[in-house]
Amino acid sequence: MNVEVTPLPGIGVRKDFATRGGRRIGVVTQRDGKIELIVSKSDDPDACLASLPLSAEEAGALANLLGAPQLVAQLNEEHRELPGINTKQLPITENSPFDGRTLGDTAMRTRTSVSIVAVMRAGQVHPSPTPDFLFTAGDLLVVVGTSEGLEAAAKILKHG
């Protein structure tokens, strides 16, 4: 993927790339840390259809939405030869009892025999989190296990 980095003197940096359809998608990062998501117009490739200001949290959430399914699909592909084993992404929501607690506190492995193989946070993947990994609202956990185990895990993350 060829991401163009264009300095905007006095304002910040634009990073974007062209999609197969010829549209540009990217991000403008301003000096003061403001982030804007930009999408080019279809009839005027120089202009932007939208330039959405995003908070750091929103940018992280968007990155998770885009990045997590890709990771899950990849893991599912790897586990295809193992029947009954699935991969799923499970969120730590605002009111989850584990917001602000560690992976160890969930006792996930003992209670459901599923494994938390990665945590997506703010667009970054934290692979193989240790039991002292501290969860926070907005994290997306990539969990591997049987379908029943995954269902149970989802309930635990929601209700404790």
Next chain:
Amino acid sequence: MDHTALSLIELGAVFFALGVLGRLAGRIGLSPIPLYLLGGLCFGSGGLIPLTDIGDFTHLASEIGVVLLLLLLGLEYSAAELFTGLRRSWTAGLLDIVLNAAPGAAVALLLGWGPIGAIVMAGVTYISSSGIIAKVLGDLGRLGNRETPVVLSILVFEDLVMALYLPILTAILGGVSLLGGLEAVGISLLVITVVLVIALKFGRYVSALVDSDDREVFLLKILGAALLVAGLASAMQVSAAVGAFLLGIAVSGSTAHNATRLLEPLRDLFAAVFFVVFGLNTDPKSIPPVLGWAVVLAVATTLTKVGTGWWAARRQNIGKLGRARAGAALVARGEFSIVIAGLAVTAGAVDGELAALATAYVLLMAVLGPTAARVVEPIAKALQRKRKPPAEPEPKTEAAKTEADSQPVTGS
């Protein structure tokens, strides 16, 4: 009432009125600069209520305003950015100088203001307002557009030209002889080169010298350094404003960001005073006689700026709509046109009418610029539609064609 009480009341009234004007400008989506100028015109000599008790303060405050305007402009750029901007845009930058300085110089000569007046008016019509333009681009959501880097690099070029132009102008306004003038210009060029080299190689030491974790200490150090450098520069015949600009360039990295955040409100306050004082010193009665010329200049230099932007954007393979947007974005003139006119008027080397013409011109351009940037797209689209016969295939193929034509803008 004693003198202090009266001064406080007058100053309070002026600031409060500026605040109201600024809010009004924000409401109608304009730069507050033309309103500040109008405010100054109303209260100044020949205006409604002459303010006399705060002359000393406002004079000094407006000087500080200019220093802060240039300091923050310098803080926005790193020396490396200036050099890349220069390399990328020097052809467009030269065209910009030729096209946009010429109308001002020509009108000054026609009005019989002589070569000095011509040099001053050339600067007034040449320099776009980076403040207004950056704000308009942000407001219109055009920061991600492909023509925006073109516009910004022209602005960088203009700011660098200012760093050369201002000391030369100060030397000329000082009325020194040809030899003395050359000497002053030589000294200022040398100083600027030395400072740019220092900024590029040792910027972090300058930053370390003024930096501090304590906000109060930092504010005092950066403001003190700016005024010291400005004063020394002014003593060496390099204008005070340029000294501040160069200090701003030398300070870089996180120090520059923090300094910008700390100084922004101060700049807004003192720069507002500067615009008001400029308006105060201009007699509103002197404007009607030059209004016709101001309109002529406004029309001519709007077209020349649009042409500059169009040409620069075309060189980067940007489509027609983008070229039109780049051109219209550059139209606004503002703070620096007034800084230049202010220098000339204070030096007393030019005709009094020049201040009136510059005021009227900036009043027009500060309003016309953002408006042009806003309406250019619908107008350009309408023109495109008119030219194309209705039988032609739908615009989709046209878009596909321009997309195929355009190459990626240079990145790294």
